[in-house]
Amino acid sequence: MTDIRADIAGQTGPGDASFGDYVQLLKPRVMSLVVFTALVGLIVAPVHLHPVEALAAIIFIALGAGASGALNMWWDADIDRVMRRTAKRPVPSGAVEPGEALGLGASLSVLSVVMLWLATNALAAGLLAFTIFFYAVIYTMWLKRSTPQNIVIGGAAGAFPPMVGWVAATGSISIEAVLMFLLIFMWTPPHFWALALFMNSDYEKAKVPMLTVTHGRRSTRNHILVYTLLLAPVALIAAFTSIGGPIYFAVSLVLNLLFVIGAFRLWMRREERAEADKYAAEKRFFALSLAYLFLHFAAFAVEATPWAHALSTYVGWETASWL
Amino acid sequence: MALTREHELHKRRQGRNIGVLVVLLAFVALVFGLTIAKMTTGDQLQGFDHTYRIEMDPGARTGGADE
Numbered sequence: 001m002t003d004i005r006a007d008i009a010g011q012t013g014p015g016d017a018s019f020g021d022y023v024q025l026l027k028p029r030v031m032s033l034v035v036f037t038a039l040v041g042l043i044v045a046p047v048h049l050h051p052v053e054a055l056a057a058i059i060f061i062a063l064g065a066g067a068s069g070a071l072n073m074w075w076d077a078d079i080d081r082v083m084r085r086t087a088k089r090p091v092p093s094g095a096v097e098p099g100e101a102l103g104l105g106a107s108l109s110v111l112s113v114v115m116l117w118l119a120t121n122a123l124a125a126g127l128l129a130f131t132i133f134f135y136a137v138i139y140t141m142w143l144k145r146s147t148p149q150n151i152v153i154g155g156a157a158g159a160f161p162p163m164v165g166w167v168a169a170t171g172s173i174s175i176e177a178v179l180m181f182l183l184i185f186m187w188t189p190p191h192f193w194a195l196a197l198f199m200n201s202d203y204e205k206a207k208v209p210m211l212t213v214t215h216g217r218r219s220t221r222n223h224i225l226v227y228t229l230l231l232a233p234v235a236l237i238a239a240f241t242s243i244g245g246p247i248y249f250a251v252s253l254v255l256n257l258l259f260v261i262g263a264f265r266l267w268m269r270r271e272e273r274a275e276a277d278k279y280a281a282e283k284r285f286f287a288l289s290l291a292y293l294f295l296h297f298a299a300f301a302v303e304a305t306p307w308a309h310a311l312s313t314y315v316g317w318e319t320a321s322w323l
Numbered sequence: 324m325a326l327t328r329e330h331e332l333h334k335r336r337q338g339r340n341i342g343v344l345v346v347l348l349a350f351v352a353l354v355f356g357l358t359i360a361k362m363t364t365g366d367q368l369q370g371f372d373h374t375y376r377i378e379m380d381p382g383a384r385t386g387g388a389d390e
Contacts, residue, residue, distance in 0.1 A: 018335045019342030052360040056353055119357055 021095040025073055025104060026066030033293075034065040034161045040297045041165025041180060044243040044304045049120070049169050056119040057168040061161055064112035064128045068157070070105030071136040074098050076144070079206040085199060105136070120168035127167055131160040145207075148214040155188030156181075162297070179238040183296060186231040190224045190263060191289040197221075197266075198279035198286075217274075221267045224285075228263035232256040235296060240320035245312045248299040255292050262288055 038061045042054050049057065073080065073091050081092035090096035109132050117125035139154030147153075162180040167173060196203060196212045197220060203210040211220045235256055239249035262285045269281060302308055311317075377383050 016332060016335065017339070019339040022339075022342075050360040050364050052353075052356040053364075056357050059353065 017090060017096045017100070021090040022100075022104065024090050025070040025096060025101055026063075026108075027069030027072075028066075030069055030158075031062045031066050033158070035062045036294070037180070037184065037297055038062070038161040038165035040301050041162035041177070042169050044176070044300050045166045045169035046242065047170045053119055054169075057116060057124070057165065060112045060116040060119060061128060061164050061168070063108055064116070064132050065161065067105045067108035067112055068132040068135040070101050070108065071132075072105075072140045074101035074105060075136070075140050077101075079145075079208060082206040083202040085202055109136075116164075116168070121171045123171060123173075124164050124168040127160060127164045131157055131164065134160075145209065148209045148211040150209065151192045152189050155185050155192075158188060159184035176238070176241050176243045179234065179241060180243070180297075180300070182234045183231075183238065184293065186227060186234050187289065187293055189227040190231070190259075191286065191293075193220050193224050193227075194266070194282050194286040194289060197274070197282040217271055221269070225263045225267040228259055232260060237320075238300075240318075242319055243300050243303060244319070245303040245308055246315050246317050247308055247311065248296075248303050251295055251299040255295055258288060259292055 035058055039058055042049065042057060048054075073089055076086075077089075077091040077098055080086035080089050086092065091098055091101050109129075113125050113129045113132070116128050135154070135157035139150065139157055143150040143154050159181045162184070163173065163177040166177040166180065193211055196210045197217060204213050211223060235252045236249070238244050239246075239252055262281075265281055266285055274282065303312075
């Protein structure tokens with residue numbers, strides 16, 4: 001009898017990746033943000049799903065996001081290989097074959113959309129399909145390598161999950177869903193450009209036309225300030241809709257003050273100063289941007305509790321009639 | 324000795340197989356749970372069973388005649 005083990009020592013091929021490698025293909029960190037924002041979209045909606053339906057909706061929205069992540073890794077393997085931050089991803093590291101990433105991404109895309117349709121409604125499934133298409137085709141295949149405004153438009157893909165969550169529960173799009181979308185959409189540019197300020201060499205090596213590469217750091221700092229100033233009113237207006245309230249307003253006011261101050265600081269900084277302290281302020285602003293988004297959505301979730309409703313009634317908080 | 328030694332590749336494959344098994348079982352459980360949830364929260368349904376039932380005929384219930 002021949003032992004096949006003797007022939008495979010140290011050799012791996014297609015299909016020999018570990019389970020964890022396939023999980024990495026789905027970008028679990030991005031998925032966690034999607035799960036959180038989609039869950040908030042479901043929680044704050046005026047219509048409540050059966051808990052199992054809500055769980056299914058969250059799982060399939062996350063799966064759709066993971067599928068678009070796999071498609072992104074399949075397409076971007078060449079530039080991921082060049083960038084230090086992404087070189088260890090499953091496809092550029094050789095753990096997973098590009099065709100496997102494509103197959104997994106495409107099949108999970110179809111599965112997640114069909115299952116979300118069956119679990120909730122056609123509009124939510126359609127929005128999820130559009131989100132996957134937007135991220136995989138519009139952003140990854142087209143905008144990312146062709147324009148410095150790539151993340152501005154591409155940011156829409158990351159902004160859809162709370163809207164999909166809301167639509168899964170209600171079956172329709174309303175001002176609240178649009179504001180949650182706009183909050184992430186307007187937040188994405190300052191968040192990624194702050195990252196680009198201190199990861200510039202990576203994008204330059206990969207020839208990705210990030211704003212820092214095409215227009216320089218000065219212009220990027222200007223853009224960060226402008227988008228941060230545009231973001232603040234969007235975030236604050238949400239306080240006067242059915243998903244907002246006094247707690248959200250207080251949280252949002254503090255966070256936007258900090259964010260605007262941070263953006264002003266970045267705008268005032270000279271490159272020599274930033275290089276001298278190894279982009280400490282830029283890294284702080286990036287960390288603040290993560291807290292900014294998390295706390296805004298956490299505040300939405302808190303406003304959906306009975307205690308927050310009681311507080312709103314107590315202080316006489318009213319939603320704006322013009323919204 | 325060498326004939327029975329487990330290669331790292333086998334451990335990886337085993338881990339992957341167990342992972343796929345868990346995912347498939349979870350998927351089956353989710354679809355089952357979803358079915359039960361839909362059945363308990365949805366409207367009352369009646370299947371067609373080859374006999375005329377007046378309660379299933381909207382025209383008969385409202386008293387209107389079919390055009």
